[in-house]
Amino acid sequence: MTDWVHPGLLFVVGALPIPWLSGRPRQAWLILVPVLAIANMATLVPGDYGAFDFAGVALLVGKVDKLSLVFAWVFTIMALIGTVYALHVRRPEQHVAAFLYVGSALGVVFAGDWFTLLVSWEIMAFASAYLIFAAAEAPAVRAAFRYLMVHVTGGVLLFGGIVLHGVATGSFLFGPLGEEGGLAYTLILVAFMLNAAVPPLNAWLTDAYPEATVTGAVFLSAFTTKTAVYVLIRAYPGAEILVWLGSIMAIYGVVYAVLENDTRRLLAYHIVSQVGYMVVGVGIGTEMALNGSAAHAFAHIFYKGLLFMGAGAVIYMTGRRKLTELGGLYRTMPVTVFLYMIGAFAISAFPLFSGFVSKSMVIAAAAGDQRAAVVLMLTVASSGTFLHTGLKLPYYMFFGKDCGLRPAEPPLNMLIAMGLAAVLCIGIGIFPGVLYALLPYPVDFAPYTGAHITGSLGILMFTLLGFVVFLKALDPEQTISLDTDWFYRKGARLFMWFAEKPVARWEGAVSALSDTVVLRVLHASARGGLLVDLHVVDAIVNGVARTALAWGATVRRLQTGIVSHYAAAMIGGVLTGMAVYVVFWAG
Amino acid sequence: MIGRIVRFFGDAEQAKRRRWLLAATLLAVFVADFFVAREHVVFFWDAISGWAALFGFLSCVAIIFISKALGRQGRLMRREDYYD
Incomplete structure (x- = not known):
């Protein structure tokens, strides 16, 4: 036990003193915690740590192996970069939330049992939601509530699946779920896919991330979807459905990115697209494919963080987030442009940048598995990635039509954080061996072959040609796009209408009936009873009448007329019914 | 630097040079694809020189116009106050 310190614990404990520190000491502390966590990573040795028995169930808090280590490495390094980027933020609770978020994500990564995973999973949902709430504008708060509702629902599915799985197998140790098609298998898969933002369960991400605080979005872009990729690698390697959903996902994000006008929402759609590659890798399930998924997650966290930092810097300096209101900023923000473009080249998989050495592993694994359609879909998505994050977004944000603003470069800490991420994007691209050595399986893959370089450049440069030729068609428009969140955003309204109109009317009728008829009958019968048999059974009759009166009053008090109470009671009833069904029949 | x-x-006065740079790069990339060794030929298109350039261009055009069609004719794009 003593030779192991959980890296997640460092962040959770490290979050505690933040509210009592201020100024330079707090900044020093904020840097110190992730630095210690990174140093601690170097001391971790594969093995099982923190095993204990809880009420007869064997639990394992820390399972350290190559797969958990590669994710923990990128998480801790990204935590440092994100913290540097957020160093100027004065509100302590945002730092606390970010640390709890990182800590719980690491909790998932090292979880050796399903309960540790579930608890970390739930903390992650709440801590990350705070980074959206903290933006404090009305749309952000509404988006944060939707985000939380979706993730709480996912958590319930996960919990249900875990209980069923545990009861069926007798073990709560976290590992591959073999039996395909069972209810536990499906529930957990859906919960994981929800956090990985696999369509149609993707809309929470693109709805909420762009509403988060400038610094919070950087953390959000890194952790939730990548912990989901991690648990998918652990539990569902080779699940065929993931190959197809992942391929669709890669294209889905690209299509929506064409339509998008909000800078960070465009980037969020490209999280969906990029995670698609990782999900494909999990679905193929060969050693090379799983390596590819892990490598792509590793590279992705840095370049996507860098892109969010660049777009965030623009929002921080201009207060504007729509492409239609931006443009021409390159004159006064050249360093931001330069650093952003490094992230853009990395996500687009240009040679010498990190995406080139990670994305190609997934595509090569798909080719090695003779999946022509998947290879073509992922290649189309590669073209789309460069088209949007590398061309459309920077063109309309930094170049293009001059919006007239002349903002300065962002604060130094933001530039340093972007610089750190940029160095990693290039470093991984030039020295892929360092990343490959961290991967869970031995790597037999050489990204820098002549055909691969000219092939990639051919795709990318002729995408650029298409962009230049059809630039006008890509002009951003002042619209929003309907995604699957439509169902619960409009559906909630339908539910509220239903609750306010028919249900409330029915309720009114029932209470009127009970007021006018039922109570009167009870009164009358009580009075009648008194008159008819005053002497023989008056005590009993009195008792009954009083009980009836009291009951009537209680019922009336219960009927508050507040619709949300009825809604809560209905949801509670439905959930209880589902729980009873799951426990007594479905098992 | x-x-x-x-x-x-960014600057408008460099537009001409930018166009020349783009043309030269496109040509270089396209031509280079004819001179590289093709060891890993899995699918038929892996053997075709210049395939990537064609596919990249067509992908780009398809993405732009199919997406915009979905947005406009498919009614995915709505006014910004749609949910208000």
Whole structure:
């Protein structure tokens, strides 16, 4: 036990003193915690740590192996970069939330049992939601509530699946779920896919991330979807459905990115697209494919963080987030442009940048598995990635039509954080061996072959040609796009209408009936009873009448007329019914 | 140095040079694809020189116009106050 310190614990404990520190000491502390966590990573040795028995169930808090280590490495390094980027933020609770978020994500990564995973999973949902709430504008708060509702629902599915799985197998140790098609298998898969933002369960991400605080979005872009990729690698390697959903996902994000006008929402759609590659890798399930998924997650966290930092810097300096209101900023923000473009080249998989050495592993694994359609879909998505994050977004944000603003470069800490991420994007691209050595399986893959370089450049440069030729068609428009969140955003309204109109009317009728008829009958019968048999059974009759009166009053008090109470009671009833069904029949 | 590179891609007076640079790069990339060794031929298109350039261009055009069609004719794009 003593030779192991959980890296997640460092962040959770490290979050505690933040509210009592201020100024330079707090900044020093904020840097110190992730630095210690990174140093601690170097001391971790594969093995099982923190095993204990809880009420007869064997639990394992820390399972350290190559797969958990590669994710923990990128998480801790990204935590440092994100913290540097957020160093100027004065509100302590945002730092606390970010640390709890990182800590719980690491909790998932090292979880050796399903309960540790579930608890970390739930903390992650709440801590990350705070980074959206903290933006404090009305749309952000509404988006944060939707985000939380979706993730709480996912958590319930996960919990249900875990209980069923545990009861069926007798073990709560976290590992591959073999039996395909069972209810536990499906529930957990859906919960994981929800956090990985696999369509149609993707809309929470693109709805909420762009509403988060400038610094919070950087953390959000890194952790939730990548912990989901991690648990998918652990539990569902080779699940065929993931190959197809992942391929669709890669294209889905690209299509929506064409339509998008909000800078960070465009980037969020490209999280969906990029995670698609990782999900494909999990679905193929060969050693090379799983390596590819892990490598792509590793590279992705840095370049996507860098892109969010660049777009965030623009929002921080201009207060504007729509492409239609931006443009021409390159004159006064050249360093931001330069650093952003490094992230853009990395996500687009240009040679010498990190995406080139990670994305190609997934595509090569798909080719090695003779999946022509998947290879073509992922290649189309590669073209789309460069088209949007590398061309459309920077063109309309930094170049293009001059919006007239002349903002300065962002604060130094933001530039340093972007610089750190940029160095990693290039470093991984030039020295892929360092990343490959961290991967869970031995790597037999050489990204820098002549055909691969000219092939990639051919795709990318002729995408650029298409962009230049059809630039006008890509002009951003002042619209929003309907995604699957439509169902619960409009559906909630339908539910509220239903609750306010028919249900409330029915309720009114029932209470009127009970007021006018039922109570009167009870009164009358009580009075009648008194008159008819005053002497023989008056005590009993009195008792009954009083009980009836009291009951009537209680019922009336219960009927508050507040619709949300009825809604809560209905949801509670439905959930209880589902729980009873799951426990007594479905098992 | 960074400022100069960024200005090259932004300033209007460099437009002509940018166009020449683009043309030269496209030509170089296209031609280079004919001179590389093709060891890993899995699918038929892996053997075709210039395939990537064609596919990249067509992908780009398809993405732009199919997405915009979905947005406009498919009614995915709505006014910004749609949910208000």
